[in-house]
Amino acid sequence: MRAPSPVGLLLAVLGLSGCVPEPTYDLVLAGGRVMDPASGLDSVRHVGILGDSIAAISANPLRGTQVVDVAGLVVAPGFIDLHAHGQTQGDMEIQARDGVTTALDMEAGVFPVAKWYASREGKSPLNYGATVGHRAVRVFVFHNGLEVGHGPTNPGATAGLGPLPAGANQPATDAEIVALEAALGRGLDEGALGVGFGVNYSPGATAEEIERSFKVAADRGAAVFVHTRAFGIGAIREAIGAARAAGAGLHLAHIGSSSLGDISEALALLDSVRVAGQDVTTEVYPYTAGSTRLESAMFNPGWQSNLRLDYGDLAWPLTGERLTAASFERYRRQGGWVVIHMMKEANVAKAIAHPGIMIASDGVPFVNETGHPRGAGTYARILGRYVRENQALTLMDALARMTILPARRLEVRVPAMARKGRLAVGADADITIFDPATVADRATFAEPTLRSAGIPHVLVNGTFVVRDGQLVAKAIPGRPVRAPLKP
Structure with missing residues (x-):
């Protein structure tokens, strides 16, 4: 009989004695209710984090350099906001306390794209990104190369143009449309996440201009993110028709306000075009x-009708x-x-409960702590009011609308989004931890920056930005979310 080798004996001894060392993680979130809409996991687990990634999700306890007891709390993927106009550090700190880990400006967008990303590098608590903005490009073309950057996040940028600037109200000539197409294409080549349109803010844009601009996105495999020309079913039909003609994927901003009293008809229309194979998605925020x-073109003469x-x-x-x-x-x-x-509450509730509609804040920048509370309370309001109190959504369904659905909307063009919106080994450690029994929005129109309750911990890329309900000072782990650059 052949004698066992020394290596074999050593392995046998280690196996019998259990001396193979367990890995030690940088951080362990211990004993929380892990809810991952992407996989359907809903169970008590221990989450191990190494660096900026999730390295383990285990039914058994894990060793960690730092262990945080999250028993009794929900451990969820970090919330992804596709409609976050507030891109300053202060705005993002407010959103962090509402559970947001990735804040993207997909409707207004930015221009020039490369300059905007460079200006945010190393300054953000949350992951950040944007589309190339049709409105900003229009100003660039009509006002001799004026770079207004981020639209509503920089409200002073167009103040000198007055309430009726050419960049909003003047129809474009064919040569100007060609210039618009070139600038939009440049923005996409610089890594923009798509093309953002605020058609209601650019009433001078003709149907031809919109369709040709949509085609720029389609030709580069990008979707368009659209604030419709007006409110009601007619404007929604216009956007859907233009996207179909151009072959572009379409995401409609805030269906609750875009449809107004036509919400039932709008939801039925969206369902029907999706069944027919068109790529159309939408979002809602939980406010009336x-x-x-x-001073925007939305309030040009005739705004009442x-x-x-x-x-x-x-x-x-x-x-x-x-x-x-x-x-x-x-x-x-x-x-x-x-x-x-x-809006009417019944219509907002109908949109929130409709299958497949994402949650997004449309949060605007806070100036002197005044503004709309949706930038501070959207996600906690959904979890507290519409899940726990009204039972309009299950908790898992609500989380899907905040995490995996927005991630999937972008991940074909933006591969980095395939690591977000889910709790899985190898995913980015963007994690929101909340108490389902107490989570609630506190922000009001009188005090719109009040932080949400019941969200004790928020991690971005494995780093706490909110710990024990408090902002972590000088925590800026946010990274750019960007499409691949074209050489």
């Missing part, structure tokens, strides 16, 4: 009011007053954010 700049609103539906956040004809004209000349009370 919107917000935008009063276009928006189905009147002066008294508008509120000035700095004072809380409802507007009159006189105050409307005064504040429009001055410029600033206005809150628009425009």
Whole structure:
């Protein structure tokens, strides 16, 4: 009989004695209810993190240099906001306390794209990214190369143009459309996540211009992210038709406000075109009011019939007053954010409950801590009001709309998104931990920056940005979310 080798004996002894050392993780989240909509996992697990990635999800305890007890809490993928206008560090800190780990401006967009990404490098608590913005490109073309960058995040950029700038209101010539196409293509080649359109803010854009701009996105495998030309079913049909003609994937911004009283018809239309094979998605925020700049083209003459609103539906956040004809004209000349009370709760709830609709905040930048509470409370409001209290959604369904659905919307063009929106070995360690019994929004129109309750921990790329309910000072682990660059 052949004698066992020394190596074989050593392995046998180690195996019998259990001396093979267990790995030690940088951080272990111990004993939480791990909920991963991508896989359907919903069970008590221990999550091990090495560096910026998830390295283990185990039913058995794990060893860690740092171990955080999260028993009784939900451990979920970090929330992905596809409609985050507020891209400053302060805006992102507010969103972090609402559980957001990736904040993307997909509707307004930016231009020039490369300059914008460079300006954010090493400064962000959250992962960040943007489309190339059709509105900003229009200003660039119509105003001699003026670079306004990030649209509403930089409200002063177009202040000198007045309330009726050519970049918003003037139809483009064929030569100008060619210039628009070139600039949009440049932005996509520089890594933009898609093309963003605020058609309601650019009433001069003709159907031909929109369709040709959509085609630029389609030719590069990108989707278009669209604020429709007006509110109601007609404008939604226009966007769907233009995307179909161009062959572009389409994401419609805030279906609750875009459809207004036509919500049932709009949802049925979206279902029917998807069944027919068209790539169309949408989103909703859980509030009955919107917000935008009063000097924008949205409030050009005729706005009352276009928006189905009147002066008294508008509120000035700095004072809380409802507007009159006189105050409307005064504040429009001055410029600033206005809150628009425009939706019925029943219609918002119907959109939230409809299958496959994502959650996105449309959060606008906070100026002197005034603004709309959706930038601070959207995600906690869904979890507290619509899951726990109203039971309009299951918890797993709600989490899917905040995580894996927005990740999948982007991951074909943006491979980095295939590592986000899920809890799995190898995924980015973007993680939101909350108490399902207490999570709730606290932000109001009077105090729009109040942090959400019941979200004690938020990690971005394996680093705490919120710990024990408090912001972690100087934590800026956010990274760019960007499509591959074209050489």
